[in-house]
Amino acid sequence: MTGLLSAQDVSVRYGSLAALAGVDLCIHDGQRHALIGPNGAGKTTLLDVIGGSTRPHRGTVRFNGRDVSRLGPAARARRGINRIHQRPAVFPTLTATENVVVAALPRVDRRRGWWPGGHRRAAQHRAGPLLDQMGLADVAAVQAGHLAHGQRRQLEIAMALAGRPRLLLLDEPAAGLSATEVGRLIELLRALPRAVAVLLVEHRLDLVYALSDTVTVLRDGRTLAAGTPDEIRTSPLVRQAYADGVS
Numbered sequence: 001m002t003g004l005l006s007a008q009d010v011s012v013r014y015g016s017l018a019a020l021a022g023v024d025l026c027i028h029d030g031q032r033h034a035l036i037g038p039n040g041a042g043k044t045t046l047l048d049v050i051g052g053s054t055r056p057h058r059g060t061v062r063f064n065g066r067d068v069s070r071l072g073p074a075a076r077a078r079r080g081i082n083r084i085h086q087r088p089a090v091f092p093t094l095t096a097t098e099n100v101v102v103a104a105l106p107r108v109d110r111r112r113g114w115w116p117g118g119h120r121r122a123a124q125h126r127a128g129p130l131l132d133q134m135g136l137a138d139v140a141a142v143q144a145g146h147l148a149h150g151q152r153r154q155l156e157i158a159m160a161l162a163g164r165p166r167l168l169l170l171d172e173p174a175a176g177l178s179a180t181e182v183g184r185l186i187e188l189l190r191a192l193p194r195a196v197a198v199l200l201v202e203h204r205l206d207l208v209y210a211l212s213d214t215v216t217v218l219r220d221g222r223t224l225a226a227g228t229p230d231e232i233r234t235s236p237l238v239r240q241a242y243a244d245g246v247s
C-alpha cells in the first residue's frame with residue numbers, strides 16, 4: 001500500500017546546508033500524522049516540498065496515486081493538498097466570512113476576469129458551515145484583523161478546509177496560543193472528518209499527542225524516529241534530541 005501521500009528520498013540544500021537529507025514520509029487516507037523535532041530540523045521545509053512551494057534537489061512526491069513532484073502549490077491545492085503556514089495569513093480588513101468566501105472561490109477565469117455569480121453564491125453557502133465547524137460562527141461578521149490570535153488560526157484552518165482538502169498541512173497552528181486556546185484547537189482538530197488526513201508540524205507536544213496516530217521526528221534534516229505517540233514519548237533518542245535542540 002502506497003498511501004495517500006508518499007514523499008520519497010527528499011533532499012533540499014541551501015548552499016552547503018542540507019535542510020533535508022533523504023527523508024521518506026507516508027500518510028494514509030484520514031491519518032493524523034505529526035512531524036516534530038528541534039528548531040531547524042527541516043519540518044517546514046518538508047511541508048514546503050509536499051505543498052509544492054520548494055522543489056527538492058532530489059526525491060519525489062506522490063499524491064493520490066500520481067507523481068505531483070513537478071506541480072506548483074496551486075495545482076497541488078486543486079488536487080487536494082491545502083495548508084496553513086507558520087506565519088498566520090488572513091486578509092485583515094475582510095470579515096471572517098469574506099476570508100472563507102475568497103478561499104472557497106475557484107481560481108479566477110483569466111479570460112473573463114471575474115467569478116460567475118453561481119461560484120460566488122456557492123462559496124457564500126459553504127462559508128457558514130466552515131466557520132461553524134471551526135468555532136467561529138459568533139464572529140463571522142468581524143474583520144479578521146480584530147480577531148484574537150487563536151481565532152485567526154481557526155479562521156486560517158477554515159480557509160484551508162474551503163479548498164476541500166484530502167490532506168491538510170498545518171505548520172505550528174498552536175504557536176503563540178494560550179493554554180485555553182490550545183485546548184479549543186485540540187477539540188476542533190479532533191472533530192475534523194476522517195475524510196481529511198492531517199500532517200501537523202508542532203512544538204506543543206500536548207497537541208501532538210492528543211491528535212496524532214503516528215509521529216515522525218526529524219533532526220538535522222533526517223528522520224530520527226517514527227512510531228506511535230507512545231513509542232515516541234518514551235524514546236530516549238527523542239528525549240535527547242529535544243534536550244539538545246528545542247528553544
Ligand SMILES: Nc1ncnc2c1ncn2[C@@H]1O[C@H](COP(=O)(O)OP(=O)(O)OP(=O)(O)O)[C@@H](O)[C@H]1O
Nearest residue numbers: 014017019037038039040041042043044045046086
Ligand atoms: N530559504 C532558506 N534559505 C536558507 N536556509 C534555509 C531556508 N529555509 C530554511 N533554511 C534552513 O534550513 C533548515 C531547516 O529549516 P526549517 O524551517 O525547515 O526548520 P523547522 O524544523 O521548520 O524549524 P522551526 O521549528 O524553527 O520552525 C534551517 O537550518 C534553516 O535555517
Ligand SMILES: [Mg+2]
Nearest residue numbers: 043044045086
Ligand atoms: Mg518551521
